[in-house]
Amino acid sequence: MEQKHTISILVNDQPGVLTRVASLMGQRGFNIDSITVGQSEEPGLSRMIIVTSGDDRTVEQIMKQFHKLIDVLKVQHLSSGPMVSRELALIKVEATPATRAEINGVIEPFRASVVDVGPASLVIQVTGDSHKIDALIELLMPYGIKELSRTGVTAISRGVATLAKV
The missing domain is CATH 3.30.70.1150 (ACT-like. Chain A, domain 2)
Structure with missing residues (x-):
């Protein structure tokens, strides 16, 4: 069953990171319902929050793909727990x-x-x-x-x- 998923990604604050994340989603046919990007608690790192729709298997695939991107340090499926x-x-x-x-x-x-x-x-x-x-x-x-x-x-x-x- 399709449902909304919220994913948090900690990335190096470098030019092109947002483009690579958005391109990965588009190339795989995943829609971005919402995306926000801003500074994190650590200088030089940004936090992206992506909301997308899909089943659990789809979200698992998306997260694995994010881990492969340069400048991605950590990925967390926020909506799988209390947030x-x-x-x-x-x-x-x-x-x-x-x-x-x-x-x-x-x-x-x-x-x-x-x-x-x-x-x-x-x-x-x-x-x-x-x-x-x-x-x-x-x-x-x-x-x-x-x-x-x-x-x-x-x-x-x-x-x-x-x-x-x-």
């Missing part, structure tokens, strides 16, 4: 002075906040898991979403497990 994952979205919504209070009432249960007010729009910031963000977007659609930007998922394992350099 914390978050995404950030900025949503620009049409808003008149008459609808602003109503929109604030919609976003408040999501712990979202208004980060910019324009003459005919609001920019709303929300963080949380992908399902939470999807739900807020759906509730804001009737107001007219003018623009949407999502970061993609970032994640980390819970507890003492780490993806530190070996």
